[in-house]
Amino acid sequence: MDDGQRRVSWDVTDGLAHVRLDRPEKLNALDSAMFEALVAAGSELVHREDVGAVVLSGEGRAFCAGLDFAEFAAMRDRQGPRVDAPRAQVGAARTRGQQAAHVWSLVPAPVVAAVHGVAFGGGLQIALGADIRIVAPDARLSVREILWGLVPDMTGTQVLPELVGRDVAKELALTGREVSGEEAVALGLATRQAADPLAAALALAGEIAGHSRRATRHVKRLVDIAGRVGLAEGLQAEQDAIGELIGSPEQVAVVERRLAGR
Structure with a gap:
């Protein structure tokens, strides 16, 4: 383009x-x-x-x-x-x-x-x-x-x-x-x-x-807010992100691929 x-x-x-x-x-x-x-x-x-x-x-x-x-x-x-x-x-x-x-x-x-x-x-x-x-x-x-x-x-x-x-x-x-x-x-x-x-x-x-798209986007966002928001807010943001990711179809597919490649 x-x-x-x-x-x-x-x-x-x-x-x-x-x-x-x-x-x-x-x-x-x-x-x-x-x-x-x-x-x-x-x-x-x-x-x-x-x-x-x-x-x-x-x-x-x-x-x-x-x-x-x-x-x-x-x-x-x-x-x-x-x-x-x-x-x-x-x-x-x-x-x-x-x-x-x-x-x-x-x-x-x-x-x-x-x-x-x-x-x-x-x-x-x-x-x-x-x-x-x-x-x-x-x-x-x-x-x-x-x-x-x-x-x-x-x-x-x-x-x-x-x-x-x-x-x-x-x-x-x-x-x-x-x-x-x-x-x-x-x-x-x-x-x-x-x-x-x-x-x-x-x-x-x-x-x-090649990694989980939702996970990499959360990593970028979480690191970007570090030091720019209060610690409690940052820790809560971590928990919100992990709660959204664990068990999601994308995360399950990643786990299955990793286990299959062991």
Whole structure:
């Protein structure tokens, strides 16, 4: 499927959705059409019951180089549409830029980002919307907005501290320095590295998609609320989930397959 003037392409095969930022000639730089396409793709996947896992990747030489230079020129000249204009709310996000990153946390299926080349600014924040990030060792990542006199405004200030700690989040956002894929893993900015992050992401997502779909969706939701709700509420959510799963047709089928394979 194609969205937004060929800005994003995606397909679903055997329960695995592969979403590709598809503007390789611009290193998948973000413009208004790309924001719209990302939100459209993510919003559709929110409702796809046939999807067990999602891979988010970039075509060409990079994952995403961040905001298109033309958008910066529009800011300078105070002309053109604002990419952060309020829209109908998507989850907790009201602006298109935030929604392009936040929508991936709303997709009930686990999302794995495959990062190669560069993930700068908004591109990094889109990757942070995924549940798991697999990066090439020589990938370059940067919270780059400060270099343009801006702040991370696509959920980055809210997501980064949870991943790397407040002090590291401030250091990255206050300097805009680049980190390699290897350092990103050490900092907690990425999950793990792989020489071929796309192949690794597809393999991992395929494994996840092969598990009980209801169970994997509950795992994502339960881990996401940890620390964001009170302990009693979190423990009750665990019990609600396990109560829904035990003895369900899907869980019984999993048990039967496991026992048959012993």
